[in-house]
Amino acid sequence: MHGKKxxxxxxxxxxxxxxxxxxxxxxxxxxxxxxxxxxxLITAIGNYQDISTDAEDDINIIDHRxxxxxxxxxxxxxxxxxxxxxxxxxxxxxxxxNTYTFxxxxxxxxxxxxxxxxxxxxxxxxxxxxxTAAAYCSVHSPSVDAYFGEANARxxxxxxxxxxxxxxxxxxxxxxxxxxxxxxxxxxxxxxGHARSSYAITPRFAxxxxxxxxxxxxxxxxxxxxxxMQTHLSENHAEIETTAELYPDARDYLDIYQxxxxxxxxxxxGHCIHLKPRERAAMAETGSVAVFCPTSNLFLGSGLYDEAxxxxxxxxxxxxxDVGGGTNYSMLRTLDEGYKVLQLQxxxxxxxxxxxxxxxxxxxxxxxxxxxxxxxxxxxxxxVVLDASATPxxxxxxxxxxxxxxxxxxxQTLGDDRSIAQTYVAGNPFK
Ligand code: GUN
Ligand code: ZN
Numbered sequence: 001m002h003g004k005k006x007x008x009x010x011x012x013x014x015x016x017x018x019x020x021x022x023x024x025x026x027x028x029x030x031x032x033x034x035x036x037x038x039x040x041l042i043t044a045i046g047n048y049q050d051i052s053t054d055a056e057d058d059i060n061i062i063d064h065r066x067x068x069x070x071x072x073x074x075x076x077x078x079x080x081x082x083x084x085x086x087x088x089x090x091x092x093x094x095x096x097x098n099t100y101t102f103x104x105x106x107x108x109x110x111x112x113x114x115x116x117x118x119x120x121x122x123x124x125x126x127x128x129x130x131x132t133a134a135a136y137c138s139v140h141s142p143s144v145d146a147y148f149g150e151a152n153a154r155x156x157x158x159x160x161x162x163x164x165x166x167x168x169x170x171x172x173x174x175x176x177x178x179x180x181x182x183x184x185x186x187x188x189x190x191x192x193g194h195a196r197s198s199y200a201i202t203p204r205f206a207x208x209x210x211x212x213x214x215x216x217x218x219x220x221x222x223x224x225x226x227x228x229m230q231t232h233l234s235e236n237h238a239e240i241e242t243t244a245e246l247y248p249d250a251r252d253y254l255d256i257y258q259x260x261x262x263x264x265x266x267x268x269x270g271h272c273i274h275l276k277p278r279e280r281a282a283m284a285e286t287g288s289v290a291v292f293c294p295t296s297n298l299f300l301g302s303g304l305y306d307e308a309x310x311x312x313x314x315x316x317x318x319x320x321x322d323v324g325g326g327t328n329y330s331m332l333r334t335l336d337e338g339y340k341v342l343q344l345q346x347x348x349x350x351x352x353x354x355x356x357x358x359x360x361x362x363x364x365x366x367x368x369x370x371x372x373x374x375x376x377x378x379x380x381x382x383x384v385v386l387d388a389s390a391t392p393x394x395x396x397x398x399x400x401x402x403x404x405x406x407x408x409x410x411x412q413t414l415g416d417d418r419s420i421a422q423t424y425v426a427g428n429p430f431k
Contacts, residue, residue: 005427006055007035007383008048009064012404013071013375014360018352021405026352028375029404035069037381040155040426045375062429064385067421068407070355071373072131072382073331074362075320077230077270077291080121080147080160081105081114081138082324092301093236094207096325097169105163106172108138114146122150126430128329129420131382132363132372134159134230134268134320136202139173139180144187152195155426157372157380159228161200162187164217165208181216188224196380196426200228200268206243206256218260228266228366231257233290234279235271236302254279263288266367270322271296272310273303284314289365293322294338300325308347318365319357331358332419335412351408381427386411390419 011033018026034048036055044051052061079085081104088100108114125133137143137160144162151158164180165173175183184201192199201224203209203217221229234240234253243253250256254275257263265287272283272290283290292305310317320326321334328334335354342349353361363373371380388407389395394414401407411419423430 003060004036004038004056005060005062006052007037007062007064007069007424009033009067009069009385011035011045011069011375012355013045014356015374015376017361018350018356021350021352023352026356032065033069035375035381035383037424037427040381042375042377042379042381044377064421068386068388069375070384070386071359071363071375071379072384072423072425073129073358074366074373075125075130075133075331076268076289076318076362076365077293077320078133078323078326079136080118081108081136081143083117083121083124085324086327088324093239093325094242096300101324102169102173105138106170108143109140109172111142111146114138114140114143115150118143118146118150122154122156124329126154126156126423126425127420128331128417129384129386129423130329130331131384131423131425132157132159132366132368134200134228134366136160136204136230137162139163139165139175141183141187144191148191148194148197151197155196155428157196157368157382159198159200159366161202161228161230163202163204164213165204166210166213168208177210177212177216180213181220184220188220188227192224192227198228199224200230202229203231203262205232205239206247206253207239211247214256214260214262217262221262226266228268229262229264230268231262231270233257233269233272234274235297236300237274240274252276252279254282258282265289268318268365270320271302271305273297273305275310280310280313280315287316289316289318291318291320292338293320293326294341295327295334296322296325297341298337299327304341304345306345307342307349308345316365318362328416330416332412332415334358339412351405351412354412355408381424383424384420385422385424386415387419387421388415390415390421394419
């Protein structure tokens with residue numbers, strides 16, 4: 001299981017954010033390349049001929065030519081108890097939560113149900129080439145145990161946490177300020193730093209947390225500065241209005257979280273669509289991360305995320321599926337929809353930036369760039385094998401492709417789980 005192996009194929013790994021479509025200095029690319037893996041880590045990448053001559057005779061060589069090897073994809077915002085909510089018809093955010101999401105999440109008090117869904121959820125991620133995700137679990141501790149249990153069984157690097165929610169939802173998905181603190185605390189002790197797991201303190205959003213609960217979230221963040229904090233921010237107009245009514249003293253939506261000291265470099269804010277200038281500035285100043293969830297924003301009719309505006313202000317941005325508001329587990333489908341959201345605002349996302357974003361970009365946003373997101377020696381061997389000719393339409397289109405950028409754009413525009421030829425987790429093949 002931990003023996004040395006070589007993966008052969010076309011190898012692509014970014015080392016910084018690309019500025020333009022021909023920014024070849026932003027990545028390493030080996031046409032006949034190789035990745036050497038030992039004990040779950042990448043020990044070298046380079047040209048196959050150079051690397052294979054240094055290797056021992058009995059080393060296991062897996063030939064993935066002509067496919068493209070990249071770091072495993074990273075999903076910065078997803079809800080594991082919504083695996084059976086995805087594709088629910090006809091509602092915008094608040095009605096969607098009340099009609100579909102909260103009743104479904106109530107089922108996760110049952111450890112057996114939670115384990116069954118967590119198992120399928122992890123397999124879906126890997127089938128779609130995603131090796132790391134930051135997920136919301138349900139309000140119930142057993143859902144977190146199921147989530148990390150299934151992640152650890154597959155040796156995946158995963159982030160997650162119990163949602164804290166103590167109002168404006170049915171009884172079956174509510175906790176209290178004290179129980180949310182106690183439960184989060186013992187889950188952190190149990191899972192944070194265990195195998196490849198990291199805990200995210202997860203107040204769902206201001207509508208479902210009383211001030212008393214946000215105080216508890218604040219205490220948890222202070223006591224566990226190496227945990228993440230994740231929540232939702234400024235997704236939908238009705239949500240923003242209700243939030244302002246519940247917190248009449250706040251200057252704006254972000255100010256609620258700011259009052260409870262929840263901003264910072266390990267804080268992930270889902271959506272960030274309708275932010276005011278003060279909120280953008282405060283996010284930039286604190287190094288807080290805005291997470292773009294294009295399939296969800298379109299599906300729930302939430303609005304258009306202003307990537308260029310946030311970036312110009314200096315806000316760190318990540319990209320994510322937000323299943324089950326989001327409509328696909330695939331980061332390729334996510335890029336495709338993201339491209340269109342930006343097109344509607346006359347913003348252009350070039351394919352190098354796209355693939356940087358779902359690898360090193362998201363790794364940086366999650367402060368994990370020294371572990372994942374690149375194929376640099378020393379990185380954990382989470383790797384995706386991509387086939388840009390996976391469907392007849394893709395193969396036809398690939399016949400007149402001349403550059404790597406063109407191939408990447410075909411992968412993001414036409415690709416999905418069928419383009420994932422293989423996924424490696426800490427050096428071991430999924431399929
Ligand atoms: N805001 C609060 N909870 C949720 C959720 O589950 N999904 C989305 N998209 N937004 C939310
Ligand atoms: Zn979400």
